[in-house]
Amino acid sequence: MQPVRKPFHLDPVFPFELVYKGVRYSDNEWPDHLHDLYELVYIHEGTGSFFIDHTIYEKGPGDLFLIPGNTVHRAFPSADEPIVSTALFFSPPLVEADSLGDRYEPLQCYNMARGQKRYKLTPAETDHAGIELLLRAMAEEMARQETGYRHAIRLHLLRLLLELARLPAVHAAPAAASVGFGPAWIRQALRDMNRDPVGCGGLAELAGRADVSPSHFARVFKGLTGMTVTDYVNAKRLVRAKDLLLSTDDNIEDIAAACGFLGMRHFYEQFRKLTGLTPKAYRDQMKA
Structure with missing residues (x-):
């Protein structure tokens, strides 16, 4: 079985x-x-x-x-x-x-x-x-x-x-x-994503720096983390967006762009999925 x-x-x-x-x-x-x-x-x-x-x-x-x-x-x-x-x-x-x-x-x-x-x-x-x-x-x-x-x-x-x-x-x-979690190129990619989730690049760029094919990178990354590259990067970008919403008075569209989201609709969908709130509602509730 x-x-x-x-x-x-x-x-x-x-x-x-x-x-x-x-x-x-x-x-x-x-x-x-x-x-x-x-x-x-x-x-x-x-x-x-x-x-x-x-x-x-x-x-x-x-x-x-x-x-x-x-x-x-x-x-x-x-x-x-x-x-x-x-x-x-x-x-x-x-x-x-x-x-x-x-x-x-x-x-x-x-x-x-x-x-x-x-x-x-x-x-x-x-x-x-x-x-x-x-x-x-x-x-x-x-x-x-x-x-x-x-x-x-x-x-x-x-x-x-x-x-x-x-x-x-x-x-x-x-x-x-004690060789660490996964191959060295995965650990380096995770460090790149954590440090700069906006500038780290997409799957093709990450795979290129790791000198592996995009399909191999995606398969190993998903197997080790349980997440797709896109989901992981989006999660890190949303953490940055939450910080900017609370620490600045920047408008929401500028924050979305600064965090690597190319469209407001996608930003709102991902933000609501994470927090259950729209970006404005989150800012208003946390600053109340």
Whole structure:
């Protein structure tokens, strides 16, 4: 039986989802499936097993599973002791950052898992409290949604990935397992898009700088990020447009042009899709 692809409908500006302390029963689990997002599962209570990439792992309290994007997996909770777990899902660009020269990459633990085909971590009991604290902090930020909650969640996620990278099983992994998220040309393209979503160019220009064909660039980019190049660039441009709407008195047409939108109709459609508001309504509501 072919695995199914699990769909997600996340905000492209903040591709993150959290299910905190969900109770898992066998009748509410997906069959063999995969998805573009990276997944982390932490077991709070219960027992069961986890099928990940041709291997079956036993799971119990304190176990943690790292599932890179497009990895086939399936959970099997125990009928007697249902699993209580926290699962978080995110797209790699959410945590991608420039190297600071110390050979650390935020996705180092996932690179180890994929490279060694070892997807289960069993942190020491002394590490459980710290992991659970960060998961709870993300859940609380998601529930309250106070100013800056997305930034707070991203910071907690980065801290969690750093703590996992320092676990002995990950820290001792060969350096080759920590080569970063995707090929170097994808990481450079993401940096270009993040720094200048207006001037970074379209698919053909990005592919040209990467020295790959546009079709190959598009396929690899979608497989690694879960988004098309156009959707990703538009999301970054809309973030800039939101900032300009609040930080300047420029008229909306000038802001649309400054953010790379060639027509007002397209700008309004994309802005409403992201925020649920027109640009004017957003400016008026946020400045009220």
